[in-house]
Amino acid sequence: xxxxxxxxxxxxxxxxxxxxxxxxxxxxxxxxxxxxxxxxxxxxxxxxxxxxxxxxxxxxxxxxxxxxxxxxxxxxxxxxxxxxxxxxxxxxxxxxxxxxxxxxxxxx
Amino acid sequence: xxxxxxxxxxxxxxxxxxxxxxxxxxxxxxxxxxxxxxxxxxxxxxxxxxxxxxxxxxxxxxxxxxxxxxxxxxxxxxxxxxxxxxxxxxxxxxxxxxxxxxxxxxxxxxxxxxxxxxxxxxxxxxxxxxxxxxxxxxxxxxxxxxxxxxxxxxxxxxxxxxxxxxxxxxxxxxxxxxxxxxxxxxxxxxxxxxxxxxxxxxxxxxxxxxxxxxxxxxxxxxxxxxxxxxxxxxxxxxxxxxxxxxxxxxxxxxxxxxxxxxxxxxxxxxxxxxxxxxxxxxxxxxxxxxxxxxxxxxxxxxxxxxxxxxxxxxxxxxx
Numbered sequence: 001x002x003x004x005x006x007x008x009x010x011x012x013x014x015x016x017x018x019x020x021x022x023x024x025x026x027x028x029x030x031x032x033x034x035x036x037x038x039x040x041x042x043x044x045x046x047x048x049x050x051x052x053x054x055x056x057x058x059x060x061x062x063x064x065x066x067x068x069x070x071x072x073x074x075x076x077x078x079x080x081x082x083x084x085x086x087x088x089x090x091x092x093x094x095x096x097x098x099x100x101x102x103x104x105x106x107x108x
Numbered sequence: 109x110x111x112x113x114x115x116x117x118x119x120x121x122x123x124x125x126x127x128x129x130x131x132x133x134x135x136x137x138x139x140x141x142x143x144x145x146x147x148x149x150x151x152x153x154x155x156x157x158x159x160x161x162x163x164x165x166x167x168x169x170x171x172x173x174x175x176x177x178x179x180x181x182x183x184x185x186x187x188x189x190x191x192x193x194x195x196x197x198x199x200x201x202x203x204x205x206x207x208x209x210x211x212x213x214x215x216x217x218x219x220x221x222x223x224x225x226x227x228x229x230x231x232x233x234x235x236x237x238x239x240x241x242x243x244x245x246x247x248x249x250x251x252x253x254x255x256x257x258x259x260x261x262x263x264x265x266x267x268x269x270x271x272x273x274x275x276x277x278x279x280x281x282x283x284x285x286x287x288x289x290x291x292x293x294x295x296x297x298x299x300x301x302x303x304x305x306x307x308x309x310x311x312x313x314x315x316x317x318x319x320x321x322x323x324x325x326x327x328x329x330x331x332x333x334x335x336x337x338x339x340x341x342x343x344x345x346x347x348x349x350x351x352x353x354x355x356x357x358x359x360x361x362x363x364x365x366x367x368x369x370x371x372x373x374x375x376x377x378x379x380x381x382x383x384x385x386x387x388x389x390x391x392x393x394x395x396x397x398x399x400x401x402x403x404x405x406x407x408x409x410x411x412x413x414x415x416x417x418x419x420x421x422x423x424x425x426x427x
Contacts, residue, residue: 070308074305074308077301077304077305078301078305080297081297081298081300081301084295084297085292085295085297085298088293088295
């Protein structure tokens with residue numbers, strides 16, 4: 001049982017690390033702020049989620065596990081808000097939130 | 109080489125190169141961005157040194173709060189930066205400054221490296237005298253029992269700092285509200301965050317104060333979390349900063365230090381020394397001081413970030 005849990009942790013944390021690596025590569029290689037933001041939030045949401053999932057097998061139930069899950073949820077919340085902020089800051093003036101199809105038709 | 113050693117070396121190299129990057133950054137804004145990242149890396153280093161209390165303080169105060177203060181300062185100074193750079197000292201003088209700084213750093217490094225083995229430490233003494241305080245976190249024991257006078261002065265020093273910030277206000281603005289906090293354009297995301305996060309922040313702060321007696325944590329970290337939550341609410345425009353002339357808020361500012369001093373003076377009669385605790389009462393008294401100081405320090409930190417009062421109508425116009 002212990003061995004199975006350890007293997008689960010190793011696999012999940014490694015997968016999470018992979019997402020962080022992919023996110024970092026995206027951050028460095030993507031052409032503009034919005035796509036870089038996409039890469040970053042991917043790492044935050046999925047990468048951290050997988051790491052937390054892996055570590056759940058190593059921690060005590062319920063307090064340790066709940067703390068880890070709360071950490072992930074708080075990171076999700078702050079990541080989403082920061083992404084909204086950065087997105088709004090770099091959004092070209094001709095984009096409108098009430099007209100989602102606008103930017104593509106404008107030939108951007 | 110073990111994995112731990114490799115990651116430590118990588119961390120140290122990162123910190124050092126980031127320090128160089130901050131020094132040569134072209135604008136103050138860039139330097140502050142580097143400084144915040146530097147603080148987070150330092151936090152990791154403190155964790156690696158098993159100094160969790162220091163790590164938390166570094167993350168909350170050293171990186172977070174100081175970072176916000178420096179961002180505000182950089183934004184205010186940005187218009188004058190080009191002119192300042194034109195008046196930068198000559199290369200020879202800058203080289204001299206660099207050399208002197210290197211000399212100081214080398215001296216400090218030499219002192220650390222030439223410490224006798226084992227290094228002089230008071231740790232065993234602290235461990236030996238911890239039980240009478242009823243605490244289990246030696247850091248809290250040192251801060252609130254063995255070296256209480258340092259902590260008292262440390263928590264009071266925030267008040268002169270705040271008076272310093274307030275004193276740059278013009279006379280006519282004195283009755284206004286602090287106006288230095290950035291007010292980003294209203295957005296649903298910010299409002300949502302400012303509504304959802306504070307309850308969690310308050311819970312985390314209470315947790316930090318409460319476990320501070322036995323595990324890493326304590327009033328300064330908790331106060332920084334509380335102040336951050338309050339600043340978030342003010343920045344989202346859900347609540348205005350309080351007027352600095354308000355007596356209630358000023359009372360909150362001084363209640364922590366006042367209680368600390370009162371208990372300290374009572375110690376002269378009850379325990380034969382200033383800031384000594386009567387036998388058996390040490391832990392409840394320390395917790396009372398911690399709770400009161402948390403409130404005072406949180407208000408002081410939030411008001412420091414809010415800045416000096418500005419004219420009332422200017423504040424209203426921003427809404």
